[in-house]
Amino acid sequence: MYSRIAFNNVKKSFKDYTIYFLTLTFAVCIFYSFNSIDSQSVMADMNSGQTEYVKIMAQLISYISIGVSVILGGLIIYATKFLISKRKKEFGVYMILGMGKRKMSRILLFETLYIGIISLAAGLLLGMLFAQVLSIFTAKLFAVQMTQYSFSISISAILKTILYFGLIYLLVMIFNVIIVSKYKLIDLLHGDRKNEKINIKNPYIALFILIAALTILGYAYYLVNLAGLNFDDSRFKLSIALGIVGTAFFFYGIASVTFSALRKNKNLYLNGLNVFSVKQISSKFNTNFISMTIICLMLFVTIGTLSTGLGVKNASESSLKNQTPFDASVHVFDKNNGSKISVLDALGQLNYNVDDNADYVVLRQYKHNMSSRDVLGKYALSSEQKEMLNFKVFDTTDMIKISEYNKLRKLKGESSIDLKDNEILVCSNYEPLKGLLESFIKNENSLQIDNKEFKIKDKKIETGAILTSPSSDTMFTLVVPDDLVNGIDKYDEVLNLNFIGDNKENAKKELTAIFNNFKFNENEYKNLNFSLYGGTREMAYDDSRGLSAIILFVAVYMGIVFLLSSAAVLALQQLSQCNDSIGRYRSLRKIGATKSMINKSIFKQVAVFFILPLALSIVHSYVGITVVNKYLMVLGSSNKIQPILMTALMMLIVYGGYLYATYVAYKNIVGNEYR
Known part of the structure; x- marks a missing residue:
């Protein structure tokens, strides 16, 4: 009987429940669709690196969903309180007719259950449709070509949604019982007359x-x-x-x-x-x-x-x-001697043949004891720029030989630069330093290095990347005549390469596998005295x-x-x-x-x-x-x-x-x- 009364109440008051019902439905929809992200059909077309990011994303969303469920639980309790307060006179009539508070609580329990089941079912159906849109959106984000689309349903996301919202509705039912137990008949009958x-x-x-x-x-x-x-x-x-x-x-x-x-x-x-x-x-x-x-x-x-x-x-x-100007860039770190080992030697130990698979350039970088902070300091006007110059990297100045820089430009398909013995180039593609460096270039014609004056060629900043990387690789680097860095030990060496020949796809896959093993499964190379890092485009x-x-x-x-x-x-x-x-x-x-x-x-x-x-x-x-x-x-x-x-x-x-x-x-x- 009470279940029938509750069902009729929900049916009769559906207009009053509209905002509540739609909010619950959308909440379930969003909860399911985002928690099903690792079960989307696009996963079949992703490579291993992309799949790892989606798994990380799914795990992070799973943790955030705990907090989200708390927020939604509070929202549902607040909404339920509103619906109960709206029906004070109705409950007052029930009490006049002899219905006890326990029986009224039972009616509310069934009403909450019905609304919960309806909104949960509607939200899951809507969520399954929205999840397909998210799948296409994910493919676009990762630039993945979906070869075969299929409608996917995540059983784990459905079970998680039912569990979380089931617990929320259980708390709401307990809350309803507590609220009804505190009502007095006089308050119920005159609730609509109490103006604020x-x-x-x-x-x-x-x-x-x-x-x-x-x-x-x-x-x-x-x-x-x-x-x-x-x-x-x-x-x-x-x-x-x-x-x-x-x-x-x-x-x-x-x-x-x-x-x-x-x-x-x-x-x-x-x-x-x-x-x-x-x-x-x-x-x-x-x-x-x-x-x-x-x-x-x-x-x-x-x-x-x-x-x-x-x-x-x-x-x-x-x-x-x-x-990403090159097909791949490779760094090596010698576990014993810093960067003493050559990148080519390291790849040779891994049985990877660079000469037959790619055109390449080895670029070495040197640290001069001249402080970049002192050079650029007077042009740092904002607090962010001043704070940035406190980075340790500005204790010295990075330098590159012009001969190697021109080889790099040739690999890019660009013309070489003629640099005189008393000239230098300024390189930077780090956006936060852009304004500071523009002021420096505008106001300075030359730079003194080792008691010798060097002109800044063409009074401009070279913004091209010197290696393939997902982010800016050059903060403040000088391209200098070769003899200026004589006697200075290299601090870093990078191998930039473009794959060639009929076997270039296999060569790329082989190098990608090496990178991934060092990144995700370094135990495979634990006997080596170096680590390899970098990546393909x-x-x-x-x-x-x-x-x-x-x-x-x-x-x-x-x-x-x-x-x-x-x-x-x-x-x-x-x-x-x-x-x-x-x-x-x-x-x-x-x-x-x-x-x-x-x-x-x-x-x-x-x-x-x-x-x-x-x-x-x-x-x-x-x-x-x-x-x-x-x-x-x-x-x-x-x-x-x-x-x-x-x-x-x-x-x-x-x-x-x-x-x-x-x-x-x-x-x-x-x-x-x-x-």
Whole structure:
């Protein structure tokens, strides 16, 4: 009997459950699709390196899903509380008819079970479809040509989703029993008559708090710009704390200040139902400023993670072509004597024949005792540049022989450079140093090395890569006449090669296998006195795309969850407060307010509560993204507008969709009262 009552209640109140049901369905969909990433059909077309990155990504998402399930659990409990509060009168009637609290709890238990099963089933079906889209997206990220597409279903992801959401629903059922057990009959019967007390704060105190909030936030922005992303820096930690306090103060003071300002503008304040709308908004802010603070910070995390994730992908891929001029680059590290062993000798010991398989150039790098920091120091104006020059690499200056550099250019298919005995070239493809080096080149015509003046040839920076790598390989390197480095021991040696001949594909696979064994299975070479590292062009692309894919997937996963949670909490909060204000809307109708006037007032209220936390989160995000972009420069320059536009589109679809759905639901609840 109770199961039938519960089923009829769910069926009858489906409109009230719409936002709740859709939120649960989307949550299950996102949870399943991201946790099924390592079971996608694209895995069959990936090479071993790409597969390793996908496995790392899947493991990381699995760990993050624990936190995600906690967030979604809190969201579901919050939503359930709203649904119960909306039905207080219904439960009061049950109690008048003699139904005990235990039996009411049983009805709620069945209702939660039905909604859970329906949303779980719908979410899994939707998730299976979305997982196929993710599979195609993953293939695009890794530039994999899918030879044979097949619809894939992850049994492990289904079981994990059922387990996590089953535990959440179990907690919700326990929560429902506790809530119902605390209800009193008088509260249930008169729950809809309890209007929230409108308590307008002293406007001068509110204005002081608002000014304090803006001051605190401004100082927090200043500190985070100074500290950057140095999590150990006390200024960074203080900026986070001040940002949270400033946000809370902002929402605490903004309503009363705005209310007081609007009251002074009689034409605006007394127009239509503005008196009612302003008082409604202000009264809600009195008790909701903490939740508004949390929602604002969640939206900040959403915008930041989505923009940063997309920005990392664009930045890392933008410089790949320049960073991979050769088919492969090989380094060797002598375990006993640093870099004394030759790369060619090391490959010979591994029975890899370079001469028959490739055109190659051996490039040696030397460290001169001249400090690069002293050379560039006066052109470092920003704190980031000054901090960068403190790196140990700037204690000395890297140098390359012009003869070997010209061989390198020939291997690239470029013409050689004629360098006189008193000339040098400046090389750098490290984006964060770009501005500093441009100032150096503009203001300096020559450089003194070993008491001899050397002219900077052509007054420009050579930005071409000197080896194949997934990231920038040259910070500040000088190409010098050969005799300038005579007597200096090499500190590094790299073999750059382009495969040739009919056997070049097999040669590439053989070298790739050697790299992977040193990387993932070094025990196979434990008897050797050296380690080999480097990679082919394909491996560099896989490394770059693998890292950016991990960051992007985690950012999108967390961003969507936070966005979904923020929008759902706002929606449910507004609908819950709508039920508490039904009596006020009845009064409006009695004094002659039209339906369109009331709907306009409802839209204003809903829009303010959705737009205000979003607006402040956008300001927070602008500051945060500016700081993060300084670090993304290490990966390469990229179009910063595209990630922002894509994030804005996602926000518009999800957040705007919830705003509209909340307005429609709010309007329907009020409309049902005077229909």
